[in-house]
Amino acid sequence: MRQRAQSALGSRFDIRVFHDAVLDDGPMPMSILHEQVDRWIASQIR
Numbered sequence: 001m002r003q004r005a006q007s008a009l010g011s012r013f014d015i016r017v018f019h020d021a022v023l024d025d026g027p028m029p030m031s032i033l034h035e036q037v038d039r040w041i042a043s044q045i046r
Contacts, residue, residue, distance in 0.1 A: 001037045008041045017044075 006013045021040040
């Protein structure tokens, strides 16, 4: 997921913000986390 986010965001990628996005909602199944990260990436591109 991190690699996908880095590729999509390029220089706008911030590891601290990414970690917050991944950890903020606590534990969840990986399938849901993948969807959440995809939504986060899309929100960062706008």
